[in-house]
Amino acid sequence: MKATIWHNPKCGTSRKTLAILENLSTVDLTVVEYLKEPPSRDKLVQLYRDAGLSPNEGLRLRGTDAEQRGLPDAAADTVIEAMVADPILINRPLVETEKGVRLCRPQDRVLEIL
Template sequence: MSVKIYHNPRCSKSRQALALIRDAGVEPVVVDYLKTGWTRDGLLALFAKAGIPARAALRVKQAPAPELGLQDADEATILEAMVAHPVLVERPIVETGNRAKICRPPELVAEVLDKG
């Protein structure tokens, strides 16, 4: 099974999710999205796999979301902000095949791994 985790190594929940994947005997592709950044098309594809709008993956309470006024923004504005500020995307996101899920809490990793 191919597993990819969009990971922030400074986030305890992201580190816990990565550990759970490895504990399941899987070595995932680890994408440090704060370094690699996002593209609009990449985010759209990832959110489509997760079955969620961009708003559902937005870290609304953390900077710079409040400063950018994203609480009431439309999807296009949110996507643009996520590309410009990768930290705005909720973490971790685990992707397997045609599925993706925000694994917060980290125990949600099991749902993604079970359904491959």
């Protein structure tokens, strides 16, 4: 099975999720450090749609200025544009497989799509 993780190596939850994926011999894993290689607008829209989340639900608040910018209450398009411009606003880790997409908080949520 192919899996892609949008990963931040400084995030403990992201590292734990990555470890789960790396320990499965059946997973062909692609790791994207999204702060270095941010997803496109279209990819973000697709990821949140496939995860059953609004962009606002995928917004990272901790350690960002999202609240000061009014993003938690902003329109979805505004949130997506902010994430594209400043990928630190993307909550992580997002994992995509052929079975779906999950925001893996907690990390065990990844098991739902394996």
